[in-house]
Every structure is written in C-alpha cells, then in structure tokens.
Amino acid sequence: xxxxxxxxxxxxxxxxxxxxxxxQGVLGWLTTTDHKRIGIxxxxxxxxxxxxxxxxxxxxxxxxxxxNGHVLSPAAFxxxxxxxxxxxxxxxxxxxxxxxxxxxxxxxxxxxxxMAFPRMNAVSYWIFLGSGIFMYIGLVTGxxxxxxxxxxxxxxxxxxxxxxxIDFYGYGLIFNxxxxxxxxxxxxxxxxxxxxxxxxxxxxxxxxxxxxxxxxSLVFALPALSMACVFLELDRQLGFxxxxxxxxxxxxxxxxxxxxxxxxxxxxxxxxxxxxxTSIIPTFVRRKMVAFPLVALAEIMVAFLGFGVWVHHMFxxxxxxxxxxxxxxxxxxxxxxxAIQLFAWIATILTGTPIFKTPLLFIxxxxxxxxxxxLSGVTVAAIPFDQQVEDSYYIVAHFHFVIFGAAVFPILxxxxxxxxxxxxxxxxxxxxxxxxxxxFTGTLVTFFPMHILGILGMPRRVYxxxxxxxxxxxxxxxxxxxxxxxxxxxxxxxxxxxxxxxGPLAGNDPFEGDTLEWSTTSPPPxxxxxxxxxxxxxxxxxxxxxxxxxxxxxxxxxxLLARGHETPASTVQDAEWDEILHMPPHSAWPPVVGLTLTGxxxxxxxxxxxxxxxxxxxxxxxxxxxxxxEYAG
Amino acid sequence: MKLDRVQMRSTRTTLLLWFGVGGGPAAWALVHVMxxxxxxxxxxxxxxxxxxxxHAWDVGVAxxxxxxxxxxxxxxxxxxxxxxxxxxxxxxxxxxFLSVVGLVVNFLAIMIIILDGVGTPLTGxxxxx
Amino acid sequence: MSSSGEHPPRPSGRAxxxxxxxxxxxxxxxxxxxxxxxxxxxxxWGMALFVASEATLFGTLxxxxxxxxxxxxxxxxxxxxxxxVVLPLIATAVLVSTTVPMFLSVRAARAGYxxxxxxxxxxxxxxxxxxxxxxxLLFRHDLNDFRPDxxxxxxxYFTTLAAHHAHVLLGILLNGWVAARIGIGGLTTxxxxxxxxxxxxxxxxxxxxxxxxxxQLSPSx
Numbered sequence: 001x002x003x004x005x006x007x008x009x010x011x012x013x014x015x016x017x018x019x020x021x022x023x024q025g026v027l028g029w030l031t032t033t034d035h036k037r038i039g040i041x042x043x044x045x046x047x048x049x050x051x052x053x054x055x056x057x058x059x060x061x062x063x064x065x066x067x068n069g070h071v072l073s074p075a076a077f078x079x080x081x082x083x084x085x086x087x088x089x090x091x092x093x094x095x096x097x098x099x100x101x102x103x104x105x106x107x108x109x110x111x112x113x114x115m116a117f118p119r120m121n122a123v124s125y126w127i128f129l130g131s132g133i134f135m136y137i138g139l140v141t142g143x144x145x146x147x148x149x150x151x152x153x154x155x156x157x158x159x160x161x162x163x164x165x166i167d168f169y170g171y172g173l174i175f176n177x178x179x180x181x182x183x184x185x186x187x188x189x190x191x192x193x194x195x196x197x198x199x200x201x202x203x204x205x206x207x208x209x210x211x212x213x214x215x216x217s218l219v220f221a222l223p224a225l226s227m228a229c230v231f232l233e234l235d236r237q238l239g240f241x242x243x244x245x246x247x248x249x250x251x252x253x254x255x256x257x258x259x260x261x262x263x264x265x266x267x268x269x270x271x272x273x274x275x276x277x278t279s280i281i282p283t284f285v286r287r288k289m290v291a292f293p294l295v296a297l298a299e300i301m302v303a304f305l306g307f308g309v310w311v312h313h314m315f316x317x318x319x320x321x322x323x324x325x326x327x328x329x330x331x332x333x334x335x336x337x338x339a340i341q342l343f344a345w346i347a348t349i350l351t352g353t354p355i356f357k358t359p360l361l362f363i364x365x366x367x368x369x370x371x372x373x374x375l376s377g378v379t380v381a382a383i384p385f386d387q388q389v390e391d392s393y394y395i396v397a398h399f400h401f402v403i404f405g406a407a408v409f410p411i412l413x414x415x416x417x418x419x420x421x422x423x424x425x426x427x428x429x430x431x432x433x434x435x436x437x438x439x440f441t442g443t444l445v446t447f448f449p450m451h452i453l454g455i456l457g458m459p460r461r462v463y464x465x466x467x468x469x470x471x472x473x474x475x476x477x478x479x480x481x482x483x484x485x486x487x488x489x490x491x492x493x494x495x496x497x498x499x500x501x502x503g504p505l506a507g508n509d510p511f512e513g514d515t516l517e518w519s520t521t522s523p524p525p526x527x528x529x530x531x532x533x534x535x536x537x538x539x540x541x542x543x544x545x546x547x548x549x550x551x552x553x554x555x556x557x558x559x560l561l562a563r564g565h566e567t568p569a570s571t572v573q574d575a576e577w578d579e580i581l582h583m584p585p586h587s588a589w590p591p592v593v594g595l596t597l598t599g600x601x602x603x604x605x606x607x608x609x610x611x612x613x614x615x616x617x618x619x620x621x622x623x624x625x626x627x628x629x630e631y632a633g
Numbered sequence: 634m635k636l637d638r639v640q641m642r643s644t645r646t647t648l649l650l651w652f653g654v655g656g657g658p659a660a661w662a663l664v665h666v667m668x669x670x671x672x673x674x675x676x677x678x679x680x681x682x683x684x685x686x687x688h689a690w691d692v693g694v695a696x697x698x699x700x701x702x703x704x705x706x707x708x709x710x711x712x713x714x715x716x717x718x719x720x721x722x723x724x725x726x727x728x729x730f731l732s733v734v735g736l737v738v739n740f741l742a743i744m745i746i747i748l749d750g751v752g753t754p755l756t757g758x759x760x761x762x
Numbered sequence: 763m764s765s766s767g768e769h770p771p772r773p774s775g776r777a778x779x780x781x782x783x784x785x786x787x788x789x790x791x792x793x794x795x796x797x798x799x800x801x802x803x804x805x806x807w808g809m810a811l812f813v814a815s816e817a818t819l820f821g822t823l824x825x826x827x828x829x830x831x832x833x834x835x836x837x838x839x840x841x842x843x844x845x846x847v848v849l850p851l852i853a854t855a856v857l858v859s860t861t862v863p864m865f866l867s868v869r870a871a872r873a874g875y876x877x878x879x880x881x882x883x884x885x886x887x888x889x890x891x892x893x894x895x896x897x898x899l900l901f902r903h904d905l906n907d908f909r910p911d912x913x914x915x916x917x918x919y920f921t922t923l924a925a926h927h928a929h930v931l932l933g934i935l936l937n938g939w940v941a942a943r944i945g946i947g948g949l950t951t952x953x954x955x956x957x958x959x960x961x962x963x964x965x966x967x968x969x970x971x972x973x974x975x976x977x978q979l980s981p982s983x
Contacts, residue, residue, distance in 0.1 A: 117804070193807060242914060
C-alpha cells in the first residue's frame with residue numbers, strides 16, 4: 001500500500017516540500033543534482049542516440065536488401081556498421097540502463113533520497129553527452145570511425161586508416177569511459193551505504209544486485225579499454241610501437257586488451273536487463289521470485305566469470321589450445337548462472353498467476369530471445385564450431401539476439417512498467433500490446449535468418465553480395481523484418497508520447513508492485529519519501545505491516561530527516577543506521593567540468609596539445625570550486 | 634555448531650563467511666591467470682628463450698586452486714548448517730543468505746578448476762587450436 | 763558545538779544518537795563523529811573504488827610489459843642497455859616512506875588535530891615533490907638513450923613510467939589542496955574524509971610504485 005498523507009502528516013510533508021523545492025526552467029535542469037532529473041536527461045539523450053543507431057541499422061539493411069546494392073558506398077557502409085555498433089553499445093544501451101533506469105530507480109528502490117555523490121552523478125551525464133557529441137562530430141564531418149566497433153589493428157593503425165576517423169573513436173572511448181566509471185562508483189557506494197536501515201544484503205531487491213554486478217564490471221573492465229585506446233593513440237599520433245610487429249609490438253595485444261574489456265561489456269549490457277526482468281516478473285505474476293538467493297548470486301557470478309572468458313572472441317586467431325582451453329572451460333560454465341536465472345524466471349511465471357500486460361509480454365519475449373541467443377552462445381563456446389562460424393552472420397545473429405532480444409526487450413518492457421511512476425499517467429494498453437507483437441515479430445524475422453545465412457557462409461561486414469550465393473531471399477526477409485521492427489519501436493514511442501499528455505492518471509501503484517518506489521507518489525517528489533521507509537524483506541511493498549507502521553510514523557513526524565537535504569547512511573552488510581548525510585541541492589560545476597573535458601578531447605584530436613592542457617587545468621579549477629562547497633562526508 | 638548473534642558479528646565469522654563466499658572464485662581466478670600466463674610465456678616466445686614446465690605447472694596450480702575451493706565450500710557448508718531455520722533479520726538472515734551464495738559459487742568455481750586441471754595435461758604443448 | 767543527531771527508530775544493535783556528520787565543524791565535533799561512525803564514509807568507498815580502477819590500469823600496463831617481453835627474441839632489444847637498479851630502487855623507497863606521514867596525518871585528523879595533520883601532509887608533500895623532480899630527471903636521461911618511437915620496449919617502458927609519474931603528480935596536487943584546506947580552514951567531517959581519501963590514494967600509488975619499479979627493472983633482476 002502507498003504511503004498515506006493524512007491531515008496530521010501534511011504539515012510534515014509541507015516542510016519537506018519547502019526544503020527540497022527544485023529550481024525551475026532550463027537553469028534548473030542544467031544545474032540539477034537530483035537523480036530523477038538526471039535519469040530523465042539520460043533517458044532522452046540515449047533515446048536520441050537509439051534513433052540514430054536505428055537509422056544506421058536501417059541503412060545497412062536497405063543496402064543489403066538485394067544483391068549488388070548501391071544505397072551506400074563501401075566506405076560509407078564501413079562507417080555505418082561501425083557507428084551502429086558504437087552508438088548502440090556506448091551511447092544507447094549502457095546510458096539507458098545505467099544512466100536512465102539505474103539513476104532514476106536505485107535510490108527509490110533502496111529507500112534513499114539521492115545517490116551517494118549527486119554532483120558526480122550530474123557530471124557523469126554531462127561527460128556522456130559530451131562524448132556522444134564528440135563521436136558524432138566525426139560522422140557529421142565525414143570522418144566517422146570505420147573499422148568496426150572493435151577497431152582491430154592493423155586496420156585501425158595510422159598506416160591503413162590515416163585520417164582522424166579512428167581518433168574520434170579512440171579519444172571518444174576514453175572520454176565516454178570516464179562517465180561510466182564515475183557512474184559505476186556512484187552506484188556501488190549508493191547501494192552499499194545508502195540503503196534504508198534494515199535493508200541488509202539479504203533484503204535488497206534483485207534489481208540492486210544486477211546493478212552492483214554491472215558497476216563492479218564497469219570499474220574493472222574499463223581500464224583495459226582505456227589503456228588499449230591510449231596505446232592506439234600513442235601509436236597513431238606519436239609513432240609508438242605497441243601494436244606494430246616490425247618493431248616488437250603485437251596486434252594481438254589490442255585484441256586481448258579490447259576483449260578483456262569487451263566481454264565484461266556484454267555482461268554490462270545484459271545484467272541491468274536481468275534486473276529489470278526480475279523486477280517486472282514478481283509484480284505481474286503476483287509471486288515472489290523463486291530461489292531469490294540463487295538469482296542474486298547468479299547475477300554477481302555471471303559478471304565475475306565474465307572477466308575470464310575474453311579469449312573466446314579470439315578462438316580463430318591461431319592461439320595455442322593450452323591457453324584457449326581455460327577460456328573454453330569458463331565459457332561453458334558461465335552458462336550455468338545464466339540458466340539459473342532463466343529457470344528461476346520461468347518457474348516464477350509458471351507457479352504464479354500471470355497477468356499478461358505489456359511489460360510482462362516484453363519480458364516473455366526477452367526470455368525466449370535470451371534462450372535462443374544463449375543457446376547459440378553455447379555452440380560457439382566450443383572451439384571447433386566457433387572456428388567454422390567466426391566472422392559470419394551466425395555471430396551477428398547470436399549477439400543481436402542477446403543484445404537486442406535480451407537487453408533491449410527488458411528496456412522496452414521497463415519503459416512501459418515505470419512510465420506511470422515517472423510521469424503519473426498510464427500508457428494505452430491496447431497499443432502497447434500491438435507494439436509488442438510488432439517488435440517481437442520484427443526481431444525474430446530480422447535476426448533469426450542470420451543464423452542460417454552464417455552457416456551458408458555469408459561473412460559479416462560485407463557491403464554487398466553477389467546474386468548467385470543463395471543469400472538473396474534471407475537478406476530480403478531480414479530487411480523486411482527490420483522495417484517491421486522499426487515500426488514497432490516507433491509505435492512504442494508514439495504510445496508513450498501521447499499518453500504523457502492524454503493518458504489517464506495512474507496513481508501511486510497501478511500494478512501493485514513489490515518494490516519501494518510504488519509507495520511514493522507518481523511522479524515521486526524531489527525528496528522521494530516523506531520518511532525513511534521501514535524494510536523487512538526485498539518485497540517491501542508487499543509487507544503490509546511495515547507500510548502501516550510507516551503511515552503511523554509519518555503522522556507522528558518520525559524519521560522525516562527534514563533539516564536540509566538529508567538522507568541516512570547505513571552499514572554495508574546489515575544496513576544499520578550509521579549517520580545522517582546532507583546532500584547538495586544543485587550545482588553549476590558538473591556541466592562546467594563536462595564542457596572543459598569536451599574541449600580537452602577536441603583539442604587532443606586537433607593536435608593542439610597545449611590548449612588541451614589548458615582545458616585540463618580549467619577542469620581542475622572547476623573541481624576545486626566544486627569541493628569548496630562541502631556536503632556529505 | 635550454532636552461531637549466536639554476537640558470534641555472527643565477530644571479525645572471525647565475517648572473515649570466514651566472506652572466505653566462504655569468495656574463496657572458490659578467487660582460486661579460479663588464480664588458476665586461470667597463472668595458467669594463461671604460463672601458456673603465453675611458453676607458446677608466444679620466439680625461438681626457445683626458455684623451456685617452461687607448462688603441463689606440470691597447470692596441474693599443480695589447479696590442484697592448489699581445488700584445495701582452496703574445497704576449503705571455501707566446507708566453510709560455507711558449516712555456516713549453512715549452523716544458521717538453518719533463522720529468520721531473515723540481520724545479522725543471522727544475512728549470514729545464512731551468504732552461506733547459500735558460497736555453496737553455489739564454490740561449486741561452479743570448483744567445476745571450472747577441474748575442467749582446467751584435467752583438460753590442460755591432455756592438450757599438446759603449443760599446438761594451435 | 764557538538765553535532766545533533768537522531769535516535770534509531772527501533773531496537774537495533776546500535777546504542778546512542780546517530781550523528782548529522784556535516785554539522786560537525788569543530789575539531790571536537792569531528793572527532794566525535796569519527797568515533798561514533800561504524801562504517802567507512804561514502805567518500806572513502808568512492809576513493810577505494812577509484813584506486814581499484816587505477817590499480818587495474820597499472821595491471822594492464824604491467825601485463826602489457828610482460829606480454830611484449832614474452833613475444834620478443836631479446837628484451838630489451840639490441841642497442842638498449844638493461845636498466846640500472848640502484849637509483850630507481852632508492853627513489854621508490856623514498857616515495858614509499860611517505861606512507862608514514864600520510865598515515866600519521868589521518869590519525870591526527872581523526873583525533874581533531876587539524877594543524878598537526880596539515881603538517882604531516884606537508885612533510886609528505888615535500889618528499890613527494892623531491893621524488894617527482896628526481897624521477898623527471900631520470901626520465902629525461904633515459905630519453906637521451908632511447909626513444910619510445912623506436913621500439914615496443916621503449917613504448918611500454920616510457921608509457922608505464924609516465925603513467926606512474928602522472929599519478930604521483932595528481933597525488934601531490936591532492937596533498938597540496940588537503941594541507942591548505944585543513945591548515946587554513948580547520949577540520950570538518952568532509953575534510954577529515956578528504957584526508958583519509960588522499961592517504962588511501964597514496965597507499966595504493968606507493969604500492970603500485972613498487973610493482974612498477976620491479977617491472978621496469980625486471981630485465982636486470
């Protein structure tokens with residue numbers, strides 16, 4: 001049940017409303033440190049990049065609709081598939097799941113009033129925006145990155161790619177990585193320290209476990225990518241020799257470093273989706289998740305084991321079996337924790353009372369696609385089979401099922417599920433279901449035939465193909481599927497956009513959800529909760545006694561923490577209340593730091609190193625000013 | 634053995650509990666890194682800079698990893714049985730939850746270590762896949 | 763003025779008042795908050811994760827060094843002499859010794875002695891500046907012998923050292939800021955956390971310095 005604002009509670013709530021009143025207008029949004037506003041900024045920015053990546057995909061599919069296509073030149077095609085991969089991975093899926101969903105929901109789910117470092121949260125967004133614009137300047141000026149999203153040397157070296165196309169990517173990834181690292185640190189400290197008193201580790205929602213796993217993965221994986229890009233740029237700009245064989249370097253060094261990041265990256269992509277699925281399922285089947293501890297550990301274990309499988313992206317490179325065998329073993333066993341989650345979701349649905357509303361439909365679609373993508377993944381964990389299908393459309397099929405089918409479907413379901421909470425209005429259920437069927441069909445028709453095409457020998461990244469290969473019909477089918485998919489996605493956006501203005505009011509808890517965010521108003525007030533909630537289980541909303549206790553406490557004015565922007569901090573394991581923290585109301589320094597970093601990377605790209613150093617110094621001074629205002633310890 | 638609330642908060646229990654959770658995965662990480670590194674050291678080097686006992690090393694490291702993994706599993710099993718039937722309030726609920734986590738993650742880690750330890754001696758030295 | 767606080771809402775393992783940390787602006791209040799707090803402060807966790815990320819960065823650099831080493835027929839390549847051992851080891855020992863004043867500065871700050879803490883940080887800062895100046899001289903001396911655009915060995919050698927020196931420089935800037943803040947402005951809970959964070963940063967950078975120097979000197983050891 002949602003928190004009741006009775007007459008005796010009203011005056012306490014009014015005090016909080018005054019203390020937490022937010023700046024309005026553009027300046028308010030520019031200087032915000034409120035996790036909800038930052039989440040919304042991330043949402044619309046990553047949605048815009050999703051549209052850009054989608055257009056790139058449609059251009060690719062249009063070029064491949066028939067043999068000997070002339071829609072795109074070979075060089076333009078190279079830029080399209082590269083930008084499609086970069087955009088979808090770095091500028092859509094990760095910012096959408098971590099930046100939008102994570103930022104908005106984590107503090108709400110743990111009963112906190114903001115993230116642990118609100119100003120750093122804001123700067124993560126501004127750096128993400130800067131890095132996205134930075135990389136797209138390359139596309140707009142005709143110098144988009146063009147050697148694939150994994151950017152292998154020697155193709156990406158100065159000798160074979162002399163323009164600054166690759167530099168937009170190399171610098172851009174280092175730039176983007178700063179945003180993600182900061183965000184990951186923020187999530188870990190928030191989940192560790194800001195949980196409502198009583199929310200010990202065994203009482204934490206599974207969504208939080210997914211985000212802990214994602215965040216630790218980001219912290220430990222991004223340095224490998226950053227160093228790989230630093231080495232690449234040193235080779236390209238200053239003539240170093242990390243990757244060139246003739247002077248003692250090794251192109252495989254790039255591959256190792258890239259995939260040490262790249263494999264955890266794909267788990268970073270999918271784990272938040274698992275978290276979204278484990279939030280939606282209990283609500284719509286009216287049942288707690290089967291085997292809660294197993295699902296929690298499976299999420300963490302997948303992320304951990306994910307650091308030990310990277311060479312399976314290099315099985316066809318010619319490495320000695322005595323080294324690759326370690327990775328084949330880990331790649332096979334990593335299936336087990338994924339399967340634990342899959343069986344838990346299915347068991348929960350089968351033993352619950354499913355209510356087939358749009359969010360649950362997307363999760364069922366996700367489960368099916370994850371099974372297909374996961375099974376094709378198991379096949380390529382076997383070295384001999386992988387060597388047959390490496391760099392063919394079979395691999396394209398595999399990763400689109402797991403990335404699109406299994407990561408994006410929960411995002412779409414989550415958009416429907418939390419739309420009422422964020423906006424206060426209900427989406428149109430009938431249109432929602434149609435959008436699901438269109439998207440589901442489109443995904444299946446676009447990506448399933450790719451398995452067959454791959455086994456028939458079609459290589460990936462080819463800009464066209466001859467008519468006699470026998471690939472024509474399946475390519476046509478896939479391109480038609482991609483238009484169906486695009487129409488489904490557009491319908492989702494239209495449904496939500498129209499409902500934003502014309503949807504019926506949703507109330508606090510339209511779906512009788514299980515986690516704390518459903519106890520507060522829709523949309524939540526700036527202070528999230530009028531009082532710090534009482535927690536006894538991971539399904540706080542279904543613990544009626546606790547919610548009634550909170551109503552009585554609110555009427556008495558207990559637990560308000562209204563002397564400024566206050567939130568409790570607790571111990572890591574058992575969430576015992578440890579101190580009261582004071583949070584910043586807003587700050588201008590995060591966008592300033594974002595601007596200085598953007599300037600620095602642009603100057604590095606243009607080889608104006610002294611000016612770049614100047615921007616770095618300016619950023620440092622902005623940080624000094626930032627820390628001049630002291631908030632939580 | 635039963636743990637009371639005071640014992641559950643003690644440093645010894647906390648260290649043991651987290652060894653029970655992380656010992657197996659840490660052992661796997663050790664086996665993995667040391668095995669891969671030894672393989673690269675022997676197989677990447679041009680023209681015989683050294684001859685390393687790769688197979689013996691791989692089996693030895695796997696054996697050490699197995700011992701650590703089994704020790705961590707044993708700790709988790711003992712804590713599991715010592716906290717059976719507790720309610721979910723901290724610290725006992727949290728301790729029991731983490732013992733369940735330890736049981737499963739150690740099992741997985743031990744499985745990979747066994748695959749590694751059995752597979753590597755059966756593989757020729759420095760033959761390409 | 764001691765900080766105000768709240769009582770825990772229902773029976774918990776915790777006795778006494780929960781402090782409002784940011785209201786502690788006198789030395790005594792800060793020391794009281796530090797004693798009452800059970801968990802590490804948020805800022806400490808943030809720094810711990812940041813240095814974990816930086817340690818991973820150095821792990822990548824060190825792994826790259828040995829990866830390229832194992833690939834090479836000769837390491838260092840012909841024409842480059844193996845690094846000398848004595849000076850780098852002495853320099854590293856000097857840097858590692860600054861762990862002591864940093865540790866003492868944290869103890870002083872926790873007990874509420876702002877001036878003493880600032881002086882310990884200042885002492886560490888002085889030694890670290892001397893260290894960095896010496897290392898820059900050694901770096902330039904090496905550049906006269908061989909250049910990073912000549913071989914993979916030189917590329918990884920200079921990149922690893924430059925990364926380490928950049929981290930030392932950042933640490934020096936952090937030390938300067940912390941010493942000024944608490945020396946001039948006095949202690950608050952925020953600044954106590956800052957001292958603890960910067961000390962943690964230095965413990966890790968100093969440990970990494972040992973690993974970097976051992977890597978750098980590995981052909982000679």
